[in-house]
Amino acid sequence: MHASSIILIVLVLAVTVLGFAAARWRPAGSLASMDEWALGGRSFGTVISWFLIGGDLYTAYTFIAVPALAYAAGPGAFFALPYTIVAYPFGILVLTRFWSVARTRGYITAADFVRDRFGDRWLELAMAVTGVLAVLPYIALQLVGMKVVFLQLGGVFAADEGKIALAISFVLLAAYTYTSGLRAPALIAFIKDTLIYLTIICAVIAITHMFGGWAGIFDAAGKALALKPKPATLLLPPAGYFAYGSLALGSALALFIYPHSITSILSAKSRTVVQRNMALLPIYSLMLGFLALLGYAGLAAGIKTTNPQQVVPMLFAQIFPDWFAGVAYAAIVIGALVPAAIMAIGGANLFASNIFRQFSAQRDSLETRTAKILTLVICLFALLFVIFITPQYAIGFQFLGGAWILQTFPAFVIGLFTRWFNPKALLLGWAVGIVAGTYMAIQTNFTAAFPLHFGGSTLVGYGPFYALLLNLIVSIVATPLFNAAASTRGNDATSVADYA
Amino acid sequence: MKRNAWWNLLLLIPFVATLFPGFYNRLDPPLLGMPFFYWYQLVWTIGSGVLLAIFIAVTRGGASDAR
Numbered sequence: 001m002h003a004s005s006i007i008l009i010v011l012v013l014a015v016t017v018l019g020f021a022a023a024r025w026r027p028a029g030s031l032a033s034m035d036e037w038a039l040g041g042r043s044f045g046t047v048i049s050w051f052l053i054g055g056d057l058y059t060a061y062t063f064i065a066v067p068a069l070a071y072a073a074g075p076g077a078f079f080a081l082p083y084t085i086v087a088y089p090f091g092i093l094v095l096t097r098f099w100s101v102a103r104t105r106g107y108i109t110a111a112d113f114v115r116d117r118f119g120d121r122w123l124e125l126a127m128a129v130t131g132v133l134a135v136l137p138y139i140a141l142q143l144v145g146m147k148v149v150f151l152q153l154g155g156v157f158a159a160d161e162g163k164i165a166l167a168i169s170f171v172l173l174a175a176y177t178y179t180s181g182l183r184a185p186a187l188i189a190f191i192k193d194t195l196i197y198l199t200i201i202c203a204v205i206a207i208t209h210m211f212g213g214w215a216g217i218f219d220a221a222g223k224a225l226a227l228k229p230k231p232a233t234l235l236l237p238p239a240g241y242f243a244y245g246s247l248a249l250g251s252a253l254a255l256f257i258y259p260h261s262i263t264s265i266l267s268a269k270s271r272t273v274v275q276r277n278m279a280l281l282p283i284y285s286l287m288l289g290f291l292a293l294l295g296y297a298g299l300a301a302g303i304k305t306t307n308p309q310q311v312v313p314m315l316f317a318q319i320f321p322d323w324f325a326g327v328a329y330a331a332i333v334i335g336a337l338v339p340a341a342i343m344a345i346g347g348a349n350l351f352a353s354n355i356f357r358q359f360s361a362q363r364d365s366l367e368t369r370t371a372k373i374l375t376l377v378i379c380l381f382a383l384l385f386v387i388f389i390t391p392q393y394a395i396g397f398q399f400l401g402g403a404w405i406l407q408t409f410p411a412f413v414i415g416l417f418t419r420w421f422n423p424k425a426l427l428l429g430w431a432v433g434i435v436a437g438t439y440m441a442i443q444t445n446f447t448a449a450f451p452l453h454f455g456g457s458t459l460v461g462y463g464p465f466y467a468l469l470l471n472l473i474v475s476i477v478a479t480p481l482f483n484a485a486a487s488t489r490g491n492d493a494t495s496v497a498d499y500a
Numbered sequence: 501m502k503r504n505a506w507w508n509l510l511l512l513i514p515f516v517a518t519l520f521p522g523f524y525n526r527l528d529p530p531l532l533g534m535p536f537f538y539w540y541q542l543v544w545t546i547g548s549g550v551l552l553a554i555f556i557a558v559t560r561g562g563a564s565d566a567r
Contacts, residue, residue, distance in 0.1 A: 081541040082518035085548045089511035092552055215533025234535055236525050245519040279552035285545040293538070 005153055007326030008333065011195070012169065015188045015334050019176030019341075022183040032365040037181035037372065038108055038349050040267045046276050048186055049268045052342075053277055054284045055189035056264045057084075057255065059138075060145035060336035063196070063291055068308035070295025074225045074232035076240060077292050082248035084285035087255045092278040095256055095265050097416045097499045099274045102266055104498040109346075110262050110412045111354040117415050119490020120423035126430050127408050128354035131259040134405040135347040137397035138258070139382035142336035142343075143170065144309075144391045149329045152313035163387050169333065170340075174379035177341045178372050182267055185341040192338050195331035197287065199316075203328070204290050206319040207297040217293070220300035243460050250465035254406045257413065259346030260339060340382070348374035396446035403437035403464035410468075410475050416499070419492055425478035433471030437464045510555045514548040 023031060031037050044052060062080070069077035098113065107113050111131065115124035143166055150162035157165045176184045211217045218234060225232040236244055255261060268274050291312075298311040301318055305311060316328040352371040386394060411426045440450045440463030450463035483489070524540045531539040 075537060078538065078541060081545065082521075085518050085541075085544050086515050088548060088552055089514050089555075092555065093508070093511065213533045215530070218533065218535060218538075235527065235537055236521055238522065238525075241520070241522045241525070244521045249515075249519055275552075275556050279549050279556060282545045282549035282552075286542060289538075289542045289545060 001155065002153075002326075003323040004326030004329060005155065005157065007323055008149075008153065008330045011191075011327070011330035012172075012333060015191055015337070016172045016176060018187050018191065019172075019184040020179055022176070022180040022187040025180075025183050025187055030365075031181060032368050034108060034349075034352075034368045034371065035106075037368050038263065038345055040182040040186055042103065042267055043269050044186065044267045044273070045269055046273050046280070049264070049273050049277050050280050051189040051193050052182075052186045052267065053261075053264045054281055055185065055192050055335070055338040056260055056342045057281070057339075058284045058288060058335075059142055059339040060332050061138075061141040062288065063332060063335060064145045064148050064309050064312055066288065066292045067295035067298065067312050070292045071298045071303075071311045072228075072295075072308040073230070074221075074228075075234060075236050076232075076244065077295060078289070079244050079248045079251075080292060081285060081289050082245070083251045083255075084288060085282065086249065087252040088278045088282055090252060091256050092275055094413050094416060095274055095278070096271050098262075099265060099268065099271055100500055101416070101494055101498040103271075105494065108263075108266060109259065109350050109353050110257060110408065111350060113494075114411050114415060115354070116493035117419055118411070118421075118423035118426070119492065120427070123411055123423045123427050123430075124354050126427055127411060128350040130404050130408050130430075130434070131350045132347050132355075134401035135259050135343045136378065136382060137385070137394055137401050138260075139340050139343045139347075139378065140385040140394040141398050142340040143382060143386040144394055146333050146336045147386070147391070148309050149313055149332050152310060152317060153329065166386065167383060169337065170379055170383045173337050173341060174344070174376050177344055177375050177379070181372075182263065182342065182345055185338045185345075186267070188334065188341075189338050192331065192334040195327060196335055199328040199331045200287055200290055200294075202324065203294060203297075203316070203319065207294070207300075207315075210319065211297070211300050217296055217300045221296035224299035224302075239460065243462060246461040246465045250406060250462040250468065251402065253409055253413075253468070254402055254464070257408055258343075258405055259350055260343040261346075263342055263346040263349065340379070344375045344378045344382075345371070347378050348372070396441075399446040400438060400441050403441055403467060404434055406464045406468050407433035407437060407471050410472055420479065421475055422479040422482040423490060424482045424486075425475045428478050429471040429473075429475030432474045433467045436470050437467035440464070440467060507555060507559050510551055510558075513551055514544065517547075518544050 026043065035042055066077055066080045101113060105116060111124045111127035114127045146169060147162045147166055150157040150165045207217060208214060211220065222234045225234070265274060294312055294315055298315045301315060303311055303314050305314060313329065316325045320328060348371040351374045352367050356370060407430050410421065410429055414421065444450050444463055450466060451460045518541060525537055527535040529536060
């Protein structure tokens with residue numbers, strides 16, 4: 001067996017032990033309580049939160065897919081930078097308010113807030129179902145990211161197309177997440193990100209050394225892009241500007257309303273911790289930028305593959321000694337396990353709190369037990385998804401998930417600032433947004449660029465973003481109509497002071 | 501609008517600076533061999549972090565945001 005395989009196994013086993021041991025890591029209360037199991041006791045300080053949220057948002061799939069896009073299509077892949085730049089100024093306004101009201105009123109999901117704010121059961125259900133549906137394919141994609149590494153390693157890892165290795169990893173993941181809750185990914189995130197930063201710093205040193213600086217890499221990448229079946233250059237075509245900007249903005253608005261983002265944000269111990277993290281997390285964006293450039297290094301290194309997702313592991317195999325390639329592969333595999341755990345917890349929280357509503361009045365141990373079992377179910381579901389359905393569908397579904405989660409923006413995000421909207425109007429807007437987003441996704445074959453025709457001109461942009469605009473228009477127009485139709489509206493259980 | 505709320509405008513800067521690629525979709529001037537399009541966006545990751553740190557400092561923990 002290669003050194004890289006041995007190192008990968010050792011590191012994955014080490015984090016598994018850590019995952020189980022996490023149950024005993026600074027427990028303030030019983031793990032049978034929802035706050036302890038699902039949110040780590042809402043006790044994490046700036047450093048733990050930085051690793052946890054960073055480990056959660058910058059997933060293994062991101063590390064595979066962004067360089068793959070750069071390798072396959074060039075500069076468009078770098079939308080990941082504006083996306084992960086503007087998410088934070090947006091987050092600092094929105095998430096601090098949400099953190100405060102959630103802490104005061106004991107919320108563990110965004111749907112908890114929407115229920116209290118608008119007093120509408122159907123709107124709560126819509127939020128929760130959207131969140132669960134959006135997070136499931138996202139977990140499946142983490143498996144896709146792991147699979148890429150297993151295929152690169154070959155041997156026993158690649159047996160049955162990597163399905164056996166995937167199944168073993170996910171069973172371990174489900175077991176320690178069940179046992180330790182959010183503490184498991186929080187502790188493992190330290191290892192994950194240390195490995196990731198180490199890998200990327202070493203990769204950047206190695207490639208700049210190999211190709212005689214960045215100029216050499218860009219020069220060679222530019223030539224390789226020109227020879228692609230769909231030729232590209234190092235710059236965006238002007239017709240792609242709007243798609244680039246709207247994709248970045250739409251993705252940024254969706255980033256923090258995903259259930260797993262909510263889960264990791266709510267585990268912070270104070271509002272200050274949330275704020276500081278908004279200023280510190282862009283360090284991960286810088287790292288993501290260098291990762292995207294590894295796609296160009298792959299072009300410069302002359303890597304040829306029909307599956308662009310293999311580029312990063314193939315590059316690692318080429319530029320690193322075998323043992324260090326093992327470290328890099330472990331970084332990706334562990335990098336998939338951390339967000340997958342948080343996503344499973346986030347999805348389970350929505351199910352337990354907002355779909356099986358009978359528990360939500362008092363968060364008792366029954367609710368925690370339900371959430372724990374649901375975590376197992378969600379992991380299993382994601383595993384089956386990847387084993388029985390081709391990865392291409394997982395990617396398509398994840399795109400749909402992004403389109404759908406964005407449709408919860410008006411009720412959740414705008415709801416944090418005003419309750420002007422009528423809840424039934426929000427529900428109608430949400431439904432229209434979901435239908436429109438799904439339609440556009442199918443029309444564009446699950447790619448980001450939808451050509452919107454109006455007047456005599458065509459504007460190519462991010463479809464889910466158009467769907468959100470439609471959602472907002474419907475919500476705004478329908479609000480006075482619903483207000484006129486019914487004299488009573490649900491009560492607002494929150495008060496102004498809760499948001500401070 | 502409270503006096504401190506004007507600081508919220510700081511938060512708009514990263515949006516304006518990065519969401520309109522037409523302004524920075526250029527090769528020149530390069531930095532360390534990297535075309536402008538690329539290093540400009542890389543610099544803005546840290547730049548926006550610094551802006552947010554300033555925002556937190558001047559709003560004293562943001563206690564005054566949008567209430």
